[in-house]
Amino acid sequence: MSRSAITPDYDRYAWVIFALTFGLLISDYMSRQVLNAVFPLLKMEWALSDAQLGSLSGIVALMVGLLTVPLSFLADRWGRVKSLTLMAVLWSLATLLCAYSQSFAQMFAGRFMVGIGEAAYGSVGIALVLSAFPERLRATLSAAFMAGGMMGSVLGLALGGVLANVLGWRYAFGAMALFGLMLALIYPLLVRDPRPQSAIEAATPMMVAFKSVWRGAQLPWVYFGSGLQLFVSASLMAWLPSFLNRQYQWDTATAGLTAGGLVFIGGIGMIVSGYVADRIRQQGRYRAEQIAMAYCLCSAIGLLLAFSVPAGAVQLVSIAIAMFFCAATTGPAGALVAALTPAAIHGTAFAMLTLMNNLLGLAPGPYLTGVLADIVGLRSAFVVLLPLMSLLSAFAFCGVARKSMARAARVSSL
Template sequence: MAHYHQDDIPVIDVSRRFAWIVFALTFGLLISDYMSRQVLNAVFPLLKAEWQLSDTQLGSLSGIVALMVGLLTVPLSILADRWGRVKSLTLMALLWSFATLLCGLSDNFGQMFAARFFVGIGEAAYGSVGIALVLSVFPPSLRATLASAFMAGGMFGSVLGMALGGVIAAQLGWRWAFVGMALFGLVLAAIYPFVVCAKRVAPQAQAIRQQRPSLRGLINNRSVLSAYVGSGLQLFVAATLMAWMPSFMNRYYGMGTDQAGLIAGLFVLLMGVGTVLCGMLSDRLCRERAQHKITLAIAYCLLCCLLFSVGFRLQPGMMQLLLLGFGMFLVAGTNGPAGAMVANLTHTAIHGTAFATLTLANNFFGMAPGPFVTGILADWLGLSQALALIPLMSLIAAGVFFYAKRHYQRDAASVRELYNKEVDSSSDSVVSV
């Protein structure tokens, strides 16, 4: 049975133990998702040398995955909400894992591009459907923490994908790097539906789905629109750094593929840890004043812009690495506040689609164009100069979040009023389920 927590928001009633099992396995598949996505970055230098690729082509191999995620996340998330989240998540994992295996079998740029295309299709709705499933079994007071922790799975997966991928590629060749990532995903996908039993989630979720607000609730206030756009613009910077950090270490620090992958993986690990801690800080400091989470998001953006703009203009050395490390710690800190904003400003019954819309914005404004645009700039200016320009996008993101802050209280009040009206009108039917 669905029951209600703060702000009259329905949450699926399951045991705490089962809720954390759902989180752990869904989080594990998210790690697999990003291992399959980011292992490519670790082998950029090898592909560039073997196939004589330009930086623009390398950027397109990374960007096509994010582009497909952006294009398909909303329609596939809607289908997943209707067909069943557990079954959908399992099918997605199987698809991206098989496509990653095909990457390892590719003989040229065209074949690799096609395989990466299918990786993108498989990963398209996983983040939005996965976080919606996780949030449905936890209380709203943990939203920023859970959203940031879940999204940090992408960073941890990127760490493993780049670090392990670089080591495997150096020892066995780049093809085996893709094979290793694919096998990990296939094993988890086989386990997932048997442990996260759909029968324990679907009946309770049906009670929540009986409330069917208009999808206009996804975009009908200025604050939630700003959350989508601001999050995407900040991830323009984060995605660029995840994609190009191994190449930066290879070109400017003279590291081999394995060492460059490990060092870049440590930077992305900092990003993941920072994402979780920034989300926890948001929940702890802003329990009473949710709009203060937006203030923290603005601060994260401004500090990132300063640290990266200065850091990439320094000569290679310890001072540059320190500044880049501090910047990586903060660069994805907006994930938690942005996720909490989307959850607070949209109806629970459309949270899957709401997070799909957030994923769409993250990919269209950030993860798809970031690595590709940087590749174009790198061909013109050099990689270091291109990376020094990218943090300017954080200034724009800060401005968008500032706009959201001005309208947040009014928009949040209107959403709470909608909740109260619908709870009054549908409480009898929810109780009877």
Template sequence: MAAYIAEALPEASTSTPTAPRTYAWIVFALTFGLLLSDYMSRQVLNAVFPVLKAEWTLSDTQLGSLSSIVALLVGLLTFPLSVVADRWGRVKSVTLMAALWSLATLGCALASNYNEMFIARFCVGVGEAAYGSVGIALILSIFPAHLRSTLSSAFMAGGPVGSVIGMAFGGVIAAQFGWRWAFGAMAAFGLALVILYALVVREKRLCPHGANGRVAQRAARPGLRMIFSGLFASVSVIAAYIGSGLQLFIMASMLAWLPSFLNRYYDLPTDKAGVGAAVFILIGAIGMIVCGIVTDRLSRVKAERKWTIAMTYSLTSAGLLLFAFQLPAGPAQLVLLGAGMAIVAGTTGPAGAMVANLTPAPIHATAFATLTLANNLLGLAPGPFVTGLIADRVGLMDAMQMVPLVALGAVAAFAVGKRYYAGDLKRLQAQQH
């Protein structure tokens, strides 16, 4: 019966595109570009882990903390800052946040010890805190609802793509000119994009119906009561938050430690290890987009399938990665690692679509902030730190063999979400009507 209801009901359509089509794609490109800058600034650190470890005599736990502090700040601040963005204006918020993380990345280039680097990375986390949630909410508000899985996965693929660029170019720049120039290059790219974004993207062009449209838009801005009542109104949306966060634990660990893994077990120098890790992350980014497109196509008639597809991505990626880390260093291990990376973050599209379907449009930035909160507190923040903590005790290889097991928790959460989805969606639509 539940499956029949889910098939009969359309997915919650909670917004109507307002921007002209061409301009909408320009806004998508610039917003995606800033997400690249976000992750370039965040992940360039991983490419210079071996250099910092040797120069400052750091432990793996300290290296992991420099990576995890950004994700921790994103997790803690994304919710309150997204509430502010929903009420103050998403375009202004995006511009301010990007300027802050770019300047903080410049501060990383000037750091002279671990403590100064930690403070600079802290500021990077503050700047990046709400960007993912506000950016995707802005994008979803100017495109049709039936593209949600595709747009969510394509936008979030900017994370791995930015990580690829940050690690690959960061490693090369560090090898040629020193690690400080790697941070400086990422900061310069971010500041250039901020200026371009500020010149091109305007709130009034995203709502082109004149003053009346902007007045209506302001009137639709949610109150705090509506925000808090809508974010956790159903079991299935909570399950989407949890499942997404747990699955990204694996992705975060791979992002942070693959350069060190290739450096230690394949004897690659810093620049080649960064480029090698970037290839795997690029595979993950392409996989995210493909998985999002596949999800939209397979669930167009029956939306409930998104949950089953998400569970399939989790289980398959876990199996591939577990098997890969059991093999000795060599081509077979690398092939299986690539296959696992291709689908390890495939759940981002289904999870993003479910959150959009199960929450009202006026609170989408805050809803995605809650998703970002779960992603960071359950996955992106603890992933690098916990892996480094375990690596200090049993070695990096044994630590990475344990990481894919977290997918079992993600599968359990998605299974709960699937069970309650039909009833929760029907109740939301009744409330909107």
């Protein structure tokens, strides 16, 4: 059979895998971020501090960080499609339980279960998607897939805010749960693992794979850089609705819709930045880590300007520009992880990326921002924390570049 006869069928099915896995990632983040749209309502109803609100957001990311490696390892062996389906059912049912919470403790327990359900979805999902496409598309696909998190955040914030304003916050949680359950029923009917498990994957013990991931001199710097930069985007996604509610005195619907639009710009930035990174790398001008450094510096400058100007149109435009760059490192980081590890342990390597993204960024970001906001105010917390984290991320990617140059120098001297 000719190549032309095979390629179209393969390409179409690869995009089916991408579309449905992307859809479940949207559901993942809708369930995760709907909470942030109703922060003002929960704060009023249960008299919560900003630190308590931040903990409700951070506990999900913390559980994702703690469980992503072992659950990703098990998913690689049990079957990625079956594992992804089970995860979606669990986080959707947990979100439904959140809708019935009567206290902070019950909501915290529900969010704890959401975190368990979502723990390995990002790493297993991206491993499944990348296995269905050629290597040359890695940065673009990594950025586009992870942009599903931003798109899900947009819908969670916008729809959550509107539903909470019209029907109450419990209906907002219920709607997100039902959407996830519907997708979870469809997913295993249309998606299968695109390739059989290799003998190497089946025989690699978890600790061996774990040590292989950390053995390289460059990869830990990639993990640190990616996690620190996602501290920024996690903090913004969690607190932008509250910032707009306090700074502009908007209701939950208006604040949620506006925050959703700003996060949407961040998602577009992820996709565009990943595509640009692939094109620049293919032309041989710069390496992925150098491109990531540039994105971090743009993020730091944009954030400092955005939250230093007074409330108004200029500030909103400045926040939009900063949002474009705040998660732009996702594509280069994913490409670096794939390039620096063998295919047999990609699931574990991306699980480690998810682990560091959550432990360094997604979990502490909302909580530490809330703690500082209780002391100095939310706007001041943004100005102090977020540009600093972008600069630290740039420093980490600089470490990747230094290790790359040192390695190239050793090879050339042989």
